[in-house]
Amino acid sequence: MASDDTRPLTLRDVSEASGVSEMTVSRVLRNRGDVSTATRERVLSAAKSLGYVPNKIAGALASQRVNLVSVIIPSLRNMVFPEVMSGISAVLEETELQPVVGVTDYLPEKEERVLYEMLSWRPSGVIIAGLEHTDASRAMLKASGIPVVEIMDVDGTPIDAMVGISHRRAGRKMAEAILKAGYQRIGFLGTKMPLDHRARKRFEGFTGALAKGGVEVADQQFYSGGSALAKGREMTETMLAREPDLDFLYYSNDMIAAGGLLSLLEKGVDIPNQIGLAGFNGVELLEGLPRQLATMDACRTEIGRKAAEIISERVNSPEADTPKVVELTPKISYGDTLRR
Amino acid sequence: MASDDTRPLTLRDVSEASGVSEMTVSRVLRNRGDVSTATRERVLSAAKSLGYVPNKIAGALASQRVNLVSVIIPSLRNMVFPEVMSGISAVLEETELQPVVGVTDYLPEKEERVLYEMLSWRPSGVIIAGLEHTDASRAMLKASGIPVVEIMDVDGTPIDAMVGISHRRAGRKMAEAILKAGYQRIGFLGTKMPLDHRARKRFEGFTGALAKGGVEVADQQFYSGGSALAKGREMTETMLAREPDLDFLYYSNDMIAAGGLLSLLEKGVDIPNQIGLAGFNGVELLEGLPRQLATMDACRTEIGRKAAEIISERVNSPEADTPKVVELTPKISYGDTLRR
DNA sequence: CTGAAAGCGCTAACAC
DNA sequence: GTGTTAGCGCTTTCAG
Numbered sequence: 001m002a003s004d005d006t007r008p009l010t011l012r013d014v015s016e017a018s019g020v021s022e023m024t025v026s027r028v029l030r031n032r033g034d035v036s037t038a039t040r041e042r043v044l045s046a047a048k049s050l051g052y053v054p055n056k057i058a059g060a061l062a063s064q065r066v067n068l069v070s071v072i073i074p075s076l077r078n079m080v081f082p083e084v085m086s087g088i089s090a091v092l093e094e095t096e097l098q099p100v101v102g103v104t105d106y107l108p109e110k111e112e113r114v115l116y117e118m119l120s121w122r123p124s125g126v127i128i129a130g131l132e133h134t135d136a137s138r139a140m141l142k143a144s145g146i147p148v149v150e151i152m153d154v155d156g157t158p159i160d161a162m163v164g165i166s167h168r169r170a171g172r173k174m175a176e177a178i179l180k181a182g183y184q185r186i187g188f189l190g191t192k193m194p195l196d197h198r199a200r201k202r203f204e205g206f207t208g209a210l211a212k213g214g215v216e217v218a219d220q221q222f223y224s225g226g227s228a229l230a231k232g233r234e235m236t237e238t239m240l241a242r243e244p245d246l247d248f249l250y251y252s253n254d255m256i257a258a259g260g261l262l263s264l265l266e267k268g269v270d271i272p273n274q275i276g277l278a279g280f281n282g283v284e285l286l287e288g289l290p291r292q293l294a295t296m297d298a299c300r301t302e303i304g305r306k307a308a309e310i311i312s313e314r315v316n317s318p319e320a321d322t323p324k325v326v327e328l329t330p331k332i333s334y335g336d337t338l339r340r
Numbered sequence: 341m342a343s344d345d346t347r348p349l350t351l352r353d354v355s356e357a358s359g360v361s362e363m364t365v366s367r368v369l370r371n372r373g374d375v376s377t378a379t380r381e382r383v384l385s386a387a388k389s390l391g392y393v394p395n396k397i398a399g400a401l402a403s404q405r406v407n408l409v410s411v412i413i414p415s416l417r418n419m420v421f422p423e424v425m426s427g428i429s430a431v432l433e434e435t436e437l438q439p440v441v442g443v444t445d446y447l448p449e450k451e452e453r454v455l456y457e458m459l460s461w462r463p464s465g466v467i468i469a470g471l472e473h474t475d476a477s478r479a480m481l482k483a484s485g486i487p488v489v490e491i492m493d494v495d496g497t498p499i500d501a502m503v504g505i506s507h508r509r510a511g512r513k514m515a516e517a518i519l520k521a522g523y524q525r526i527g528f529l530g531t532k533m534p535l536d537h538r539a540r541k542r543f544e545g546f547t548g549a550l551a552k553g554g555v556e557v558a559d560q561q562f563y564s565g566g567s568a569l570a571k572g573r574e575m576t577e578t579m580l581a582r583e584p585d586l587d588f589l590y591y592s593n594d595m596i597a598a599g600g601l602l603s604l605l606e607k608g609v610d611i612p613n614q615i616g617l618a619g620f621n622g623v624e625l626l627e628g629l630p631r632q633l634a635t636m637d638a639c640r641t642e643i644g645r646k647a648a649e650i651i652s653e654r655v656n657s658p659e660a661d662t663p664k665v666v667e668l669t670p671k672i673s674y675g676d677t678l679r680r
Numbered sequence: 681c682t683g684a685a686a687g688c689g690c691t692a693a694c695a696c
Numbered sequence: 697g698t699g700t701t702a703g704c705g706c707t708t709t710c711a712g
Binding site: 008051053054055056057058060061066076077079082083085086089098100101103116117119120121122139140143144145227228229230231232233258259262266284285286287288289290 | 440
């Protein structure tokens with residue numbers, strides 16, 4: 001296992017150690033072409049005993065192929081994205097492709113930089129969150145000539161393909177369920193929007209559907225940063241102090257909704273009769289809460305799977321006629337906090 | 341911005357478009373060496389209007405330098421690791437280096453595969469969670485000739501350098517605090533251990549210190565999979581049904597502790613007098629809970645920062661005398677669930 | 681300040 | 697089944 005230690009091992013070293021040509025060593029190491037079992041064994045044992053690790057940089061340059069898929073997401077701290085990643089990984093693990101993540105922190109310029117870095121490694125495909133990008137990012141993606149799947153959202157026009165849910169429709173659907181249950185004085189609590197297009201679209205769908213029912217959002221409040229659970233608690237208390245007669249609170253994500261739920265339960269509020277609650281996402285966390293929170297599943301894992309499948313198919317057969325738009329349908333769950 | 345579209349752009353294209361030699365174009369694009377402002381402008385505008393993105397594969401092969409740092413962690417779904425990543429990113433953003441994550445799912449063989457893949461890209465350094473690796477992984481890391489920092493844990497011997505906390509000491513410290521507060525009938529709830537060496541070490545430290553105080557763990561239970569909050573709830577209820585006179589519950593992580601807390605509060609148990617509780621990690625989530633949970637900070641972000649600093653220094657000056665062992669000291673917070 | 685030549689370590693394509 | 701020959705697209709090095 002010891003080596004020269006001043007220079008990384010190359011194919012040539014394995015070739016010399018095994019007395020087999022570089023080319024054949026290369027064949028063995030990649031399982032390509034026919035090689036006799038005898039030489040294969042010799043090569044393999046030489047490679048192993050030297051501790052040789054192939055140089056993919058050189059391999060990629062020579063073969064003009066890189067089995068990487070860039071996955072560009074806003075954050076890893078928002079549970080949603082690790083779940084999308086799981087879906088992607090699960091599918092790619094069955095293939096030659098490997099995901100590589102880049103994080104944008106919800107900043108368009110950072111997205112642009114990350115994308116540039118990623119593309120400079122000539123990946124086989126790109127999966128990128130959202131439909132909103134800078135012009136430069138868009139141009140790079142178009143010019144890249146590789147499959148691009150925009151995920152999470154389908155309210156817009158994709159550069160190439162998109163997989164996600166309609167957040168506008170999701171907001172609308174929740175508004176309809178709320179109105180149908182007879183709630184009338186509705187408050188909205190969410191993240192600051194310029195950063196989060198999907199939350200904004202949900203909000204638009206939500207208020208639009210309420211308006212159709214002749215109802216307006218009675219109060220609204222936005223936050224940024226901090227522990228979501230604590231924020232949810234705090235915002236809920238502030239809002240109810242300001243507007244004590246609200247009978248429903250719609251939160252832009254489940255974590256703040258959970259904070260609100262805990263706070264209201266402590267105060268002895270009758271949920272869902274005195275006040276109803278709903279969040280968004282269907283995060284696993286919810287399962288341990290004292291009440292099952294009403295929410296809507298964002299199909300996170302499924303989005304990841306689908307996106308990865310599209311990339312994978314396209315990589316294997318560039319002519320493949322893969323879908324350009326995959327719209328998944330989020331299911332509403334009423335839980336214990338929204339009357340039916 | 342339009343291109344041939346059948347072949348990615350190369351330096352030569354920019355060279356031709358700008359009438360400047362490839363070499364000078366390369367200099368401009370990398371800000372290396374002196375280039376007159378005039379030619380610099382010409383090159384830059386040509387590159388931009390073509391939409392040229394440099395090929396790092398070729399660059400890396402030629403320069404024998406890759407500005408990537410492999411970060412190998414067990415999972416992205418355990419909040420802990422995204423936080424470590426933040427620390428790493430924060431430091432690396434100030435440098436030329438870029439983190440690339442690989443996920444092992446707590447499986448040693450998968451770690452080995454991921455490591456192999458990673459090393460085949462010839463990164464500038466490796467940050468890897470834990471001190472337990474297969475022999476082959478160890479050998480690869482040693483043979484790689486690049487800086488390696490093992491993180492999270494310092495109870496063991498590093499291959500090269502390590503940054504973390506002593507989980508054994510952490511377990512011991514918590515046991516001491518619990519005994520000092522007068523609790524005597526102590527239950528332990530945790531993850532299944534073969535998978536999680538650090539949880540195991542905490543457990544060992546914990547039981548060791550209890551033993552020194554003449555106390556044994558009165559009951560214990562382990563889980564794997566599922567929603568941690570729900571599991572915490574469920575395990576707590578099971579354990580108390582079995583051993584109703586327990587007066588303290590020590591959980592191997594904050595999420596299951598939070599589940600236990602919610603469950604006990606609902607039952608009207610007097611916390612921390614009838615039963616005390618403690619978790620581990622100091623996750624942000626805790627801030628919104630009805631009571632502040634006793635826990636111990638695992639210094640996650642700081643671990644990431646330190647590890648990244650070591651790598652960065654070593655990359656810039658290979659002779660640098662960076663620390664081989666950085667032990668951070670977790671702080672205990674008593675919150676409202678552990679008497680002082 | 682700019683250019684020309686020679687590879688980096690591997691693989692495609694073709695011979696044998 | 698195995699070996700030989702050219703590069704992949706850049707950067708290093710050395711000349712001007």
